[in-house]
Amino acid sequence: MTATTPRNPNVSGDGAREALSLQMRRLDTRARVHMAVVVVLLALCLVLLPSLVSGYYVIALTQVVVYAIVALGLGLLVGRVGLVSLGQAAVLALGSWVAARLLFATALPYPLVLLLSGLITMVLGTLVGLPALRMRGLYLALITLMLAGAITTVLATTNFPNGGHGFLGYNGASVQPPAIRRPSIATSDPAFLRYSIVVAILMFLLVGWHLRSRPGRAWAAIRQSEASALAAGINTTRYKLWAFALASFLAGVAGGLLAGSDKFLYSYDFQTQDSITLLAVVLMGGVYNVWGAVIAALFMQLLPQILNQIGVSPYWLIVLFGVGALQVLTTAPAGIVDQMPKDLARLGRLIIRLVRRPAASQGGAQ
Amino acid sequence: MIEISNLTVRFGGVTPLDGVTLTFEQGTCGLIGPNGAGKSTFFNVLSGFVRPASGSVTAFGEDLLAMAHFNRARWGVRRTFQTEQAIEQLSVFDNVAMIHEHSKLTRASRRADALEAISFVGLEIDPDRKVGTLGAAERRLVEVARAVVGRPRLVLLDEPAAGLPEEETTHMGEVIRRIPEETGALVILVDHDMSLVSACCGVTSVLDFGKLIASGTTAEVLRNENVIRAYLGTELIEDEVTA
Numbered sequence: 001m002t003a004t005t006p007r008n009p010n011v012s013g014d015g016a017r018e019a020l021s022l023q024m025r026r027l028d029t030r031a032r033v034h035m036a037v038v039v040v041l042l043a044l045c046l047v048l049l050p051s052l053v054s055g056y057y058v059i060a061l062t063q064v065v066v067y068a069i070v071a072l073g074l075g076l077l078v079g080r081v082g083l084v085s086l087g088q089a090a091v092l093a094l095g096s097w098v099a100a101r102l103l104f105a106t107a108l109p110y111p112l113v114l115l116l117s118g119l120i121t122m123v124l125g126t127l128v129g130l131p132a133l134r135m136r137g138l139y140l141a142l143i144t145l146m147l148a149g150a151i152t153t154v155l156a157t158t159n160f161p162n163g164g165h166g167f168l169g170y171n172g173a174s175v176q177p178p179a180i181r182r183p184s185i186a187t188s189d190p191a192f193l194r195y196s197i198v199v200a201i202l203m204f205l206l207v208g209w210h211l212r213s214r215p216g217r218a219w220a221a222i223r224q225s226e227a228s229a230l231a232a233g234i235n236t237t238r239y240k241l242w243a244f245a246l247a248s249f250l251a252g253v254a255g256g257l258l259a260g261s262d263k264f265l266y267s268y269d270f271q272t273q274d275s276i277t278l279l280a281v282v283l284m285g286g287v288y289n290v291w292g293a294v295i296a297a298l299f300m301q302l303l304p305q306i307l308n309q310i311g312v313s314p315y316w317l318i319v320l321f322g323v324g325a326l327q328v329l330t331t332a333p334a335g336i337v338d339q340m341p342k343d344l345a346r347l348g349r350l351i352i353r354l355v356r357r358p359a360a361s362q363g364g365a366q
Numbered sequence: 367m368i369e370i371s372n373l374t375v376r377f378g379g380v381t382p383l384d385g386v387t388l389t390f391e392q393g394t395c396g397l398i399g400p401n402g403a404g405k406s407t408f409f410n411v412l413s414g415f416v417r418p419a420s421g422s423v424t425a426f427g428e429d430l431l432a433m434a435h436f437n438r439a440r441w442g443v444r445r446t447f448q449t450e451q452a453i454e455q456l457s458v459f460d461n462v463a464m465i466h467e468h469s470k471l472t473r474a475s476r477r478a479d480a481l482e483a484i485s486f487v488g489l490e491i492d493p494d495r496k497v498g499t500l501g502a503a504e505r506r507l508v509e510v511a512r513a514v515v516g517r518p519r520l521v522l523l524d525e526p527a528a529g530l531p532e533e534e535t536t537h538m539g540e541v542i543r544r545i546p547e548e549t550g551a552l553v554i555l556v557d558h559d560m561s562l563v564s565a566c567c568g569v570t571s572v573l574d575f576g577k578l579i580a581s582g583t584t585a586e587v588l589r590n591e592n593v594i595r596a597y598l599g600t601e602l603i604e605d606e607v608t609a
Contacts, residue, residue: 217464220455228451231413232512233439233468 046197050190058189060305062261065196066092068297069203069254071282072290073247076207078279079287080216081243082223084141087128087148089274091248093155095121095255100161100265101169103180110183110260114199118252125248126241133240148275152267160265179263196257203250204290211290215242277318280325286335295336299324367391368430368520368552373421375407375576382407383418384576393546394553396563396570396584400596403573405556406448409522413445414438425520440469442519442551444512446526452508454498458484461497461508466516483515484508486548487541503534510541518551525557539565560588572596 050058074088099117102108108116128147135143163178164171171177186195210216218239221229229236259265281299286292299321304314332339368390375383382404399405410416412423414435423430425443433441444465452461463480471479484493487507491500497508506526513521523542527535539562545553557563563570564584571581574596580587587593 214467217453217456217460217467221453221464224453224455225447225451227413227415228447228453230415230435231439231443231445231447231451232465233436234464235436 042197042201046194050193055189056309057302057305058193059261060302062189062193062196062257063301064294064297065193065200066254066258066261066297067278067301068294069200069257070251071278071285071293071296071300072203072207073250074278074282075285075287075290075293075296076211076219077243077247078282079292080211080219080223081240082136083133083240083243084137084279085129085144085244085247086141086275086279087144087151088247088251089270089278090148090151090272091121091125091128091251092255092258093270094124094151095248095252096258096262096265097155097158097160097255098124098252099256099259100180103259104161104163104169104178110181110186110256114253114256117256118249121252121255122245122249125251126245129241129244129248133237133244145272145275149272152270152272155270156267159267162264177264180259180265182260182263192261196261199253199257203253207246207250207290210246215239219243277321280321283328284321284324284335286337286339288334289337292335292337367426368554369422369424371422371424373408373411373423374419375404375411375416376419382576383411383573386421386573386576386578388571388578388581390552390554391569392552393568394542394555394566396567396587397554397556397573398558398560398563398570398587398593399573402575403596404576405573406524407576408573409445409524409554409556412438412443412520412522436468439465442517443522444514444518444520444551445522446506446509446513446524448524448528450502450505450509452497452500452505452512455496457494457496458489458491458500458508458511459493462511462515465512469516471516479515483511486514486544487511488537503530506530506534506538507541510538514545514549514551518549521545521549521551521553523553523555523557526555527557527559527562535559535562538562542566564588 049061053061070088070092074085077083077085077088095117098120099113102113102116103110106113128151129144131143133140158168159170159172161169162171163169182192183195186192211219218229218234221232221234222236222239226236229239262269277300278296281296282292284299285294285296299317304317307314307317328335370386370388370390373383373386373388374381382402384404386404386408397405397408407416411418412430414431414433418431428441430438430441430443453464456464459480462483463476466476466479481493487510489504489507489511491504497505500508510523510526513523526542527538530538542553542555543566545551553566555563555566567584569582570584570587572579572587572590572593574592579592579596580590582590
């Protein structure tokens, strides 16, 4: 290091090192506080929430949890890898078909069924995504939308398993089809909500672990520039496929929860446009932060129920989501999860200034 | 040693590289030429982003063109880009360590090697800082650190000092000069800054309209009439365009 020009005049010598370690320690404290808040919130959701809210909202919140897992996968594709998929809700439908079939056909324990439906959906979703991976941007979005349409059409023809026989497991003549089973420890709605939250936490941890390790770094490189990622020795096709596989796995697991939550699945509950709505809310929630997925799911699954309860047509939400997605794309690309704390802090500063100003002027007068 | 033989690249009716035969022996070699001479295309062929219509590239006895593009980094081809491409979302350390992660080297030496590369380029900043928060000169240095970490064999630098002020350019030049002696890699430097090229490169080759028009010691090449004409010619054309 003979030829080194001073890069940063403010940072030099021991004083700088001390300042730096202090900064690091402060950062650590912040991270610790952050972690504590998350744990407390999760504990509240897990313990109190299911017993506090009415049965109507317990079901709605279970849907929120299911969609948070799907949104997590889509946010990963869009935000971390730069792949825009317009077919993720269809992959969820595929996942719940697989899970329902497994639940009727086998007596496997529920966690194993979730894992299997995740893995099978992962294989199917990846196969479907394989040709699409040669494309980017608008073309990829179009292809995935068409695939979503295809999946919806096929499911409308095959129907969802309802305890019938054969590969499809559908019996059209069945008047009172049996319900899809739930895990024995979570047969009631609040218990199933708790069960779903635990599964969701595991899925968030799985994604967090991915983002912090080798694939997360490779995805960040691909998102910034594919050429530079290749030049760094990253097999971009493999890592893009990995992201697709992970997002499909998440949708498959979520599908397993959805099957248990709904108990009866009907193909008309799954529409192609759900995938488009999902992308809009995921963008609104924020694709660069895993918590954006929770906000997205609240928008997509809780808001319509609230509107229903107060007698407003949830169709208005389509307009709201359109405007919201536009607003995010133009002014706040990191979504609400990033914008909200900033706006709240700004609001807080404004209030503090308003409160302080009269006090300060009084002090000046004396 | 890199031997390029009769290398031709065609994009439709354009021929950015036209039968280039050239050998880079060792140390830091310059590659200059007016805009559109084919320098970046040449780098893209070596990186595997562009498939040549004909010709061969032999690097240290191995056929480079037969390797998949992402495997070339594993083998030891490293490069920087004209518009700097360090990954904004990741820390300085992760940016550098990532190259190590996708090479043949094991995990054991990763941390030490990455920190060594960061200090080699003279970056005196917290390695955990996100690249997105750095200034232009620091980002350029991160990119060079990415190019030298581990065991590079061929380092391609595409205008590494573009847009940098004079002091930073001098520092960059000093870093580039030390790459061959520290890592043993062959360095090819593309730049428009002739003082940087003169300071770093013992030998220089000149491309113009996809053809090699001169090659030799840098001082000789910069005095070469054809080279001067190629550069002046472009300037005149550029003047006409802007006028």
